[in-house]
Amino acid sequence: MAPKVDFDYTKFKNYKMMDYIRPVGNLFCKTYYKVEFEGLENLERKGGFIIAPNHVTEFDPLFIAMASKRKFHYIAKYELFENVLLNKAITHLNGFPIVRGRGDMRAINYAIELIRRGEVLCIFPEGTRSPDSTPQKAKSGIGLMARQTGADVVPVAIYMENKDKKGSKVIVKFGECIKNGDLGFTDGGKTRENKAAAALIMNRITELWEECRCR
Numbered sequence: 001m002a003p004k005v006d007f008d009y010t011k012f013k014n015y016k017m018m019d020y021i022r023p024v025g026n027l028f029c030k031t032y033y034k035v036e037f038e039g040l041e042n043l044e045r046k047g048g049f050i051i052a053p054n055h056v057t058e059f060d061p062l063f064i065a066m067a068s069k070r071k072f073h074y075i076a077k078y079e080l081f082e083n084v085l086l087n088k089a090i091t092h093l094n095g096f097p098i099v100r101g102r103g104d105m106r107a108i109n110y111a112i113e114l115i116r117r118g119e120v121l122c123i124f125p126e127g128t129r130s131p132d133s134t135p136q137k138a139k140s141g142i143g144l145m146a147r148q149t150g151a152d153v154v155p156v157a158i159y160m161e162n163k164d165k166k167g168s169k170v171i172v173k174f175g176e177c178i179k180n181g182d183l184g185f186t187d188g189g190k191t192r193e194n195k196a197a198a199a200l201i202m203n204r205i206t207e208l209w210e211e212c213r214c215r
Contacts, residue, residue: 005081005097009106012117014071017092025066032166033059037067039174042154048115049177050149052142053156054135054205055124057163061093063172064122064156072122073114075107075145100127100141108148115149125202133160135209138202143194146201147185153178153201157208171212175204 018025029035043051051072053064061074071094078097081087098107114121123145125138135157146153155175162168183197 005078006084006087007081007091007097009096009110012110012113014119015092015094017089018065018071018094022066022069025062028059029063029066029170033160033168033170035063035066035170035172037172037174039176040067042174042176043068043070045152045154045177046118048118048120048149048151050115050121050123050142050146050151050153051156051174052123052125052153052201052205053158053172054202054209055126055129056133056158056160057129060124060129060158061095061122063158063170065093067172067174070120072120074122075111075124077127078104098141100139103144108145111145112149115151121145121149121151125198125205133163135202135206138198140191140194140198142201143183143197146180146183146197147190147194150180152180153183155201155204155208157205157212159209159212173208173212175208178204
């Protein structure tokens with residue numbers, strides 16, 4: 001049985017909190033870290049799709065949000081929503097909870113409806129922050145979400161020179177879209193295909209990350 005959190009999966013809304021904190025977020029990305037954005041043309045798409053970044057720090061959602069004025073919706077682990085104040089904050093930043101490893105149909109159906117409404121869904125394929133800032137193996141959840149939503153996926157690399165040092169350079173690079181039809185989904189073999197799709201997406205992210213690192 002899924003743990004109970006206070007989140008309304010019947011409400012689909014773009015909250016304005018990010019608009020209010022955007023000036024501070026932009027200042028943070030220019031001062032505390034030196035954030036550069038690349039491949040922004042790959043966000044210039046109509047309709048709903050998924051963006052899939054590797055996960056380095058707790059600031060990653062902010063980095064992603066500062067790349068575009070378009071609203072993004074974030075999948076976050078349900079444990080974060082058990083705290084009332086954190087629940088409210090994440091919800092108003094367009095986040096929603098998912099119970100990981102269980103095929104949480106409430107969250108999946110919510111994501112499907114977001115894509116149908118033309119929204120952008122942000123999923124961190126690794127499921128947690130990398131311990132050494134390098135891309136890690138993807139969980140199958142990104143494959144499951146791509147299958148269920150039918151959405152295309154834009155891979156994103158977040159490269160940081162030194163996440164613990166103020167003023168470090170950060171590159172957020174958006175790659176070319178991976179068409180849903182290229183992820184290898186069929187009517188059968190869902191578990192195997194979800195894992196293969198997740199690996200393909202993570203490979204693209206890693207390629208982008210290596211391009212940033214090798215400069």
